[in-house]
Amino acid sequence: MKKFAAILLFVFATPLAAQDGGVVVPPIAADDDEPGGLQVTVTDESAWQDLGIAIPAFATNANVPTSANTDGTAALGRELARVITADLQNNGLFRPVGPDSLPRPEYPEITAPRWSSWQARSAEMLVHGYVRAAGDGQLTVGCYLYDISLRSELVREGWVVQPSEWRRAAHKCADLVYSRLSGESPFFDSKIAYIAETGPKDKRVKRLAIMDSDGANHRFITNGQSTALTPRYSPDYKSLVYLSYVNGNPRIYVYDIGTGQQRLVSESTNPTFAPRWSPDGKWILYSMAVGGNTDIYRVSAQGGSSERLTDTPGIDVGGSYSPDGRRIVFESDRSGSQQIYIMNADGTGQRRISFFGGRAATPEWSPRGDQIAFTHISGNFRIAVMSPDGGGLRHLTNSWQDEAPTWAPNGRIIQFFRNERNSGNASLWQVDLTGSNERRLPTPVGASDPAWGPVLP
Amino acid sequence: MHRRISAVALVAAIALAGCAKKDAPADLPPQPDNIGNPTPTPGGASNVPVPGSNADFLAQMNGRNVIYFDTDKYDIDATDQAALRAQAEWLQRYPGKRASIEGHADERGTRDYNLALGERRANSAKNYLVSLGIDAGRLNVVSHGKERPVALGSNEQAWAQNRRAATITID
Numbered sequence: 001m002k003k004f005a006a007i008l009l010f011v012f013a014t015p016l017a018a019q020d021g022g023v024v025v026p027p028i029a030a031d032d033d034e035p036g037g038l039q040v041t042v043t044d045e046s047a048w049q050d051l052g053i054a055i056p057a058f059a060t061n062a063n064v065p066t067s068a069n070t071d072g073t074a075a076l077g078r079e080l081a082r083v084i085t086a087d088l089q090n091n092g093l094f095r096p097v098g099p100d101s102l103p104r105p106e107y108p109e110i111t112a113p114r115w116s117s118w119q120a121r122s123a124e125m126l127v128h129g130y131v132r133a134a135g136d137g138q139l140t141v142g143c144y145l146y147d148i149s150l151r152s153e154l155v156r157e158g159w160v161v162q163p164s165e166w167r168r169a170a171h172k173c174a175d176l177v178y179s180r181l182s183g184e185s186p187f188f189d190s191k192i193a194y195i196a197e198t199g200p201k202d203k204r205v206k207r208l209a210i211m212d213s214d215g216a217n218h219r220f221i222t223n224g225q226s227t228a229l230t231p232r233y234s235p236d237y238k239s240l241v242y243l244s245y246v247n248g249n250p251r252i253y254v255y256d257i258g259t260g261q262q263r264l265v266s267e268s269t270n271p272t273f274a275p276r277w278s279p280d281g282k283w284i285l286y287s288m289a290v291g292g293n294t295d296i297y298r299v300s301a302q303g304g305s306s307e308r309l310t311d312t313p314g315i316d317v318g319g320s321y322s323p324d325g326r327r328i329v330f331e332s333d334r335s336g337s338q339q340i341y342i343m344n345a346d347g348t349g350q351r352r353i354s355f356f357g358g359r360a361a362t363p364e365w366s367p368r369g370d371q372i373a374f375t376h377i378s379g380n381f382r383i384a385v386m387s388p389d390g391g392g393l394r395h396l397t398n399s400w401q402d403e404a405p406t407w408a409p410n411g412r413i414i415q416f417f418r419n420e421r422n423s424g425n426a427s428l429w430q431v432d433l434t435g436s437n438e439r440r441l442p443t444p445v446g447a448s449d450p451a452w453g454p455v456l457p
Numbered sequence: 458m459h460r461r462i463s464a465v466a467l468v469a470a471i472a473l474a475g476c477a478k479k480d481a482p483a484d485l486p487p488q489p490d491n492i493g494n495p496t497p498t499p500g501g502a503s504n505v506p507v508p509g510s511n512a513d514f515l516a517q518m519n520g521r522n523v524i525y526f527d528t529d530k531y532d533i534d535a536t537d538q539a540a541l542r543a544q545a546e547w548l549q550r551y552p553g554k555r556a557s558i559e560g561h562a563d564e565r566g567t568r569d570y571n572l573a574l575g576e577r578r579a580n581s582a583k584n585y586l587v588s589l590g591i592d593a594g595r596l597n598v599v600s601h602g603k604e605r606p607v608a609l610g611s612n613e614q615a616w617a618q619n620r621r622a623a624t625i626t627i628d
Binding site for chain 2: 200202206229230249274287292318337362377401422
């Protein structure tokens, strides 16, 4: 990955202020140790959806050929704006208007916008940008966010990318706009691993696949001859850990994305499944079933012998690290039904935290550390969150069978898969932590087991 | 086919040898079905599976190679016991044969837990076969979780058919 260089990072410290008829954007409350879990204090949701953002095409100093676009850098400028518009639109927080409905600014306007003409439109924010191609093909992309009423610049940043990575520059710009306006951490410049599904219910073909957070740059990793399940990106994005039936029995492999080689995580011939990474990428957790009893083990990401972390006669499965790597939340039926437990990273101090009705499964610790997402089974399978002490249970979805939530890198959006009754067809969905803006993530074929990697540096 | 023909010949030879008895032997194997047809290729194209093969096992078991479970359960009930006894008898007859027991769960569970539950069910079947005298080294346990349903509906009847442990022998 090319190193990104920031060009003149200039940030306005004051929050947006109300002008006559302007929009007040209150900041999102910080997460103090509220026992009830996250309190989001955006009191007027309509204020968000009214925040119009104009994103015209990016300008270029010279329309030259680039391998990033067959029609040159001018056309690339339009594509950059389209990607940014789609990112901010799918997010449901803003009302972005993209380059296809807007006049195209000239290169000098990027740093000196035509305020009067933009003020005549119904947008409060304006994104301008430029793209320049260097002799060696590298692209420089600059991104500026302006407040139209104040006629002032809020933030700017720039990046140097290889032409094949042009979409990443667009995602970086969308992240800049999103985090500046919402106060949240960025997440658009990231990738998703998942399982692509085709075929009838009793002969489902399941392939490992990866894609950008907006579904672009989709790639199949396995060919479907053996079932692949439950992938996870390594924190450095260099590998994937996943489950494969290539040997007939479920075994866990670390797949190196660069070389295409893979190796076994455990030499044991017992069924092994549910692989997870530690946040620092040094450890892999997995579950192994021996003689009717499943326990959670830890092995170094480099390989070697495994260390057993749980040893009750029940099924102990899964495991998700807290972001500081000190604790693990996991699932166990030692009490008689699936419930959620927390332990220290070395296996000590195991205690149950789920004490509401029904069963609780597939717990995942938020990258912000303040929430645990899980599948709540009480009749239907619903995506739910709670605080790490087990309080503040909130349901985010309400369908027949939603399962296996994982977090966006900023800890504010949850991704899961939804099963359809009878057909068993699966699809990927996202929902905000507030429970709103539930939306489908488009994939080429059916999809399950989504896992979100961190923000790319 | 060859075995059958030779068995007929053998019984006939014994019948002739045992001259004291005038009666025909009590048990004669049935005539081959394809009298008058060309001799079929060995072990292959005809209607009868080769004894000791997995096809023979499945034919003999007639459905009893699969045992079923209640939701979240992995215990062997009376019906399961009868089925496993039949499986054990066949395995005793062919002591060189190994078997793989595949455990499954219905779709109304999460993926990882169902992989563990499938292993639990296959393991229960294996333990019972071992208690009937089958050497544990002959039995391999596999879990398919909820990935390989046989019944496709989303209702109780379908789920009941999918909560199973199926034994297959290895040719």
